[in-house]
Amino acid sequence: MKGELTAPGLLRRMACWTYEGMLLFAVVFVAGWLFSTLGQMRDSMDARRPLLQAFLFIVFGVYFTWFWARGQTLAMKTWGIRVVDRAGRPLTQWRALLRYLWSWLWFLPPLAVLAPLKLRGPEIAVLWLGWVAVWALLSRFHPQRQFWHDALAGTRLVPAPTRGR
Numbered sequence: 001m002k003g004e005l006t007a008p009g010l011l012r013r014m015a016c017w018t019y020e021g022m023l024l025f026a027v028v029f030v031a032g033w034l035f036s037t038l039g040q041m042r043d044s045m046d047a048r049r050p051l052l053q054a055f056l057f058i059v060f061g062v063y064f065t066w067f068w069a070r071g072q073t074l075a076m077k078t079w080g081i082r083v084v085d086r087a088g089r090p091l092t093q094w095r096a097l098l099r100y101l102w103s104w105l106w107f108l109p110p111l112a113v114l115a116p117l118k119l120r121g122p123e124i125a126v127l128w129l130g131w132v133a134v135w136a137l138l139s140r141f142h143p144q145r146q147f148w149h150d151a152l153a154g155t156r157l158v159p160a161p162t163r164g165r
Contacts, residue, residue: 084155
């Protein structure tokens with residue numbers, strides 16, 4: 001059982017993370033189009049932009065909570081990774097939601113630094129990518145090599161069982 005609960009390699013998890021980001025473009029596109037159409041937004045500087053951001057936060061929460069409670073997102077299926085609780089059981093909706101909230105640690109620290117600094121383009125990319133690298137590498141200090149947001153949420157990433165082998 002211990003081998004089954006060992007985290008997949010960091011490069012595999014980060015490849016899955018990157019692929020998940022690419023798939024989210026479709027989610028953002030559809031949700032943004034729906035919000036903009038129904039809200040009759042004319043440009044990106046519309047005063048309703050904070051509402052759009054809150055809407056996307058909720059849409060992402062529904063997306064991830066729903067898929068994680070079923071074990072995997074499409075990206076996780078592609079990379080052979082699933083999410084379980086500490087005991088190796090499927091996640092409850094509550095645990096999946098908790099994981100979603102803790103997963104914002106990938107984004108909130110650089111956003112908090114960016115706000116007062118008024119940085120632009122390449123500086124933002126360096127700060128954000130630097131934080132992502134640090135956060136990912138911090139998993140090397142976890143006893144089971146899990147990401148720290150998983151440890152805080154009581155979840156873990158494990159290899160998905162392969163079919164047909």
